[in-house]
Amino acid sequence: MACRISELVLECRDPELLAQFWCNVLDFVVLDRELQPDGTVGEVEIGAADGFGGRQPTIILSRNDDPATAKPRLHIDVNATDRDQDAELERLLALGARPADVGQTGDEQWHVLADPEGNAFCLLKARLPAV
CATH class of the missing domain: 3.10.180.10 (2,3-Dihydroxybiphenyl 1,2-Dioxygenase, domain 1)
Known part of the structure; x- marks a missing residue:
């Protein structure tokens, strides 16, 4: 038995902006949103219409307001x-x-x-x- 990639997590400044972009690129839909205590969007999960556990991994766009410090390795x-x-x-x-x-x-x-x-x-x- 082997593992399977189920989710990719991308930290970003604007989860809604990137969700819209990547949904258009990949023909994905928004599957879930998590709000922070102040009401702003903390995470947006996007994926194929069959959702989490489907044939493709979902992508979680996770808010991180810290400046990027280095080029990602992935x-x-x-x-x-x-x-x-x-x-x-x-x-x-x-x-x-x-x-x-x-x-x-x-x-x-x-x-x-x-x-x-x-x-x-x-x-x-x-x-x-x-x-």
Whole structure:
């Protein structure tokens, strides 16, 4: 028996903003919100419509107002499911992603992007079937 990734947690300044962005990117929905005692959103959990424990891990966007101190060691890679890489790149840029420079040469088969809070992610070349 092995483990399975059930959730990814991303600390961020604005969970609602990133939830909207990543829901649009991944065709996810908001599954849950947790409010802090002052009424502000502390966490937003997003995922596929089948929810936690489904075929894909959920993403928890957890408020953290502390300044980021270092580049994260983990990033998300995404693949288009219904269009080619160039068309998906245009869609992601229209949603608010922006090109990011992490030292790539320009010869890579992927695009490095940043979400609205600057978290790097990659758009890979291969098209994958939708799950």
